Amino acid sequence: MNVTIVDYNSGNISSVINSFKEVAADKVNIEVTSDLNKIKLSDKVVLPGQGSFKSCVDALNKINGLTDTLSEFAIDNKKPLLGICVGLQMFADIGYEEIETRGLGWISGKVSKIDNQNGKYKLPHIGWNQINIMKDSKIFRNIKNNSHMYFVHSYEFIPEDKKVISATTNYSSNIVCSVEKENIFGTQFHPEKSDKIGLKIIDNFINL
Amino acid sequence: MLKNRIIPCLDVKNGRVVKGINFVDLKDAGDPVEQAKIYSDGGADEICFLDITASNENRDIIYDVVEKTSKKCFVPLTVGGGIRNVEDINKLLNCGADKVSINTAAVENPKVVIDSSKKFGSQCIVVAIDAKKNGDKWEIFTHGGRNNSGINALEYAKKMEENGAGELLVTSMDRDGTQVGYDIDLMSKISSEVNIPVIASGGVGNLDHLVDGIKLGKASAVLAASIFHYGKYSVKQAKDYLDSKGIPVRI
Numbered sequence: 001m002n003v004t005i006v007d008y009n010s011g012n013i014s015s016v017i018n019s020f021k022e023v024a025a026d027k028v029n030i031e032v033t034s035d036l037n038k039i040k041l042s043d044k045v046v047l048p049g050q051g052s053f054k055s056c057v058d059a060l061n062k063i064n065g066l067t068d069t070l071s072e073f074a075i076d077n078k079k080p081l082l083g084i085c086v087g088l089q090m091f092a093d094i095g096y097e098e099i100e101t102r103g104l105g106w107i108s109g110k111v112s113k114i115d116n117q118n119g120k121y122k123l124p125h126i127g128w129n130q131i132n133i134m135k136d137s138k139i140f141r142n143i144k145n146n147s148h149m150y151f152v153h154s155y156e157f158i159p160e161d162k163k164v165i166s167a168t169t170n171y172s173s174n175i176v177c178s179v180e181k182e183n184i185f186g187t188q189f190h191p192e193k194s195d196k197i198g199l200k201i202i203d204n205f206i207n208l
Numbered sequence: 209m210l211k212n213r214i215i216p217c218l219d220v221k222n223g224r225v226v227k228g229i230n231f232v233d234l235k236d237a238g239d240p241v242e243q244a245k246i247y248s249d250g251g252a253d254e255i256c257f258l259d260i261t262a263s264n265e266n267r268d269i270i271y272d273v274v275e276k277t278s279k280k281c282f283v284p285l286t287v288g289g290g291i292r293n294v295e296d297i298n299k300l301l302n303c304g305a306d307k308v309s310i311n312t313a314a315v316e317n318p319k320v321v322i323d324s325s326k327k328f329g330s331q332c333i334v335v336a337i338d339a340k341k342n343g344d345k346w347e348i349f350t351h352g353g354r355n356n357s358g359i360n361a362l363e364y365a366k367k368m369e370e371n372g373a374g375e376l377l378v379t380s381m382d383r384d385g386t387q388v389g390y391d392i393d394l395m396s397k398i399s400s401e402v403n404i405p406v407i408a409s410g411g412v413g414n415l416d417h418l419v420d421g422i423k424l425g426k427a428s429a430v431l432a433a434s435i436f437h438y439g440k441y442s443v444k445q446a447k448d449y450l451d452s453k454g455i456p457v458r459i
Binding site: 011012014015018019021022050051052055116119122123124125126127128129130148150151152153154170171192193194195196198199 | 209210211212213248253278279282283284301302303304305306327328329330331332374375403404405428429458
């Protein structure tokens with residue numbers, strides 16, 4: 001099996017690479033590339049993302065044909081794709097970080113700044129928070145409700161259809177921290193930095 | 209609920225841990241990779257390396273240390289010490305650091321913080337503030353605490369937030385190494401001044417100091433070196449103690 005981590009200059013992805021390689025060991029081949037053909041031929045795709053919504057969308061669009069290839073992979077061919085952090089946020093129609101920016105539009109909704117209640121809550125939301133599992137998601141196999149995950153973000157994904165939400169976390173309000181829509185998965189938290197429990201989520205995705 | 213973080217810090221010099229955990233079963237007590245792994249297995253919420261390598265020719269060793277550690281530890285890794293420019297930050301992140309902590313360079317050239325937070329995102333830019341009390345205010349020190357910049361610490365903290373820092377690592381130079389506790393006044397004033405998380409550092413001698421740093425100092429995270437070195441307390445003991453005092457921690 002081939003799992004491709006999309007390398008599109010979205011910032012620091014070495015931790016994502018290390019964690020997937022750790023879990024995959026010798027059983028699964030982990031590719032790190034933006035090569036369209038390799039993405040098309042892979043069994044699963046991981047879309048990481050760091051920095052701002054706008055910078056990640058811009059970086060995706062800079063590589064000719066990449067968004068089309070990803071859409072073909074996830075929407076037309078319905079192959080498993082995992083978005084992490086801004087990778088998840090880009091599933092939305094629109095994001096409001098820096099400037100209004102169009103997302104991939106795979107899951108209807110928007111990405112807005114977390115309401116910090118007039119400074120009562122610090123932003124970014126950095127650190128370990130518990131997840132409240134809302135529905136049986138395939139990537140949560142053997143993950144206990146209220147498990148701790150590592151978060152770093154100031155913006156949240158607000159999907160229109162609440163049925164896609166697989167987990168929330170509480171920080172100023174209930175923030176969507178995981179989604180599952182058919183073959184499309186996303187986590188706002190960083191499984192690659194969430195210790196053994198995070199590696200288990202990566203393992204679940206690889207073994208889908 | 210967001211948990212308060214406990215961050216053990218390892219001083220690394222020429223690729224070796226200077227003050228390490230003194231466990232008998234350690235194969236190599238000076239190996240930062242092995243020590244970081246012990247901390248992360250013990251429940252550390254993040255790991256911090258402070259590179260105190262003085263000579264230029266040995267500076268590159270830290271990249272190798274970071275690369276090896278990031279393949280073994282799956283909690284966030286922050287690296288500080290000797291970072292001069294955006295290229296240094298780029299190299300550390302590429303080696304597997306999740307955040308970098310910038311000290312002297314942020315004082316001397318604010319553009320480093322502005323440019324790097326734009327390029328890599330605020331989430332990986334920690335500005336380290338070494339502050340020392342002078343009369344009724346605190347002033348920023350650079351070069352490992354040797355030079356007084358005369359800059360007001362509170363104003364500087366606010367400025368760094370505006371420039372794009374994602375977190376502030378605040379060390380009291382008066383307390384560092386004394387084991388008498390954090391400078392609570394400094395921590396709480398800076399924490400109230402900014403809307404980004406503050407990591408308290410400098411002066412921890414016992415577990416009550418960690419409690420004070422969070423409860424009174426309003427810090428989001430507490431960093432400590434010596435109490436974890438030599439095995440005086442384990443990270444687990446620290447977390448259990450904080451938990452018993454009603455502080456939310458990841459257990």
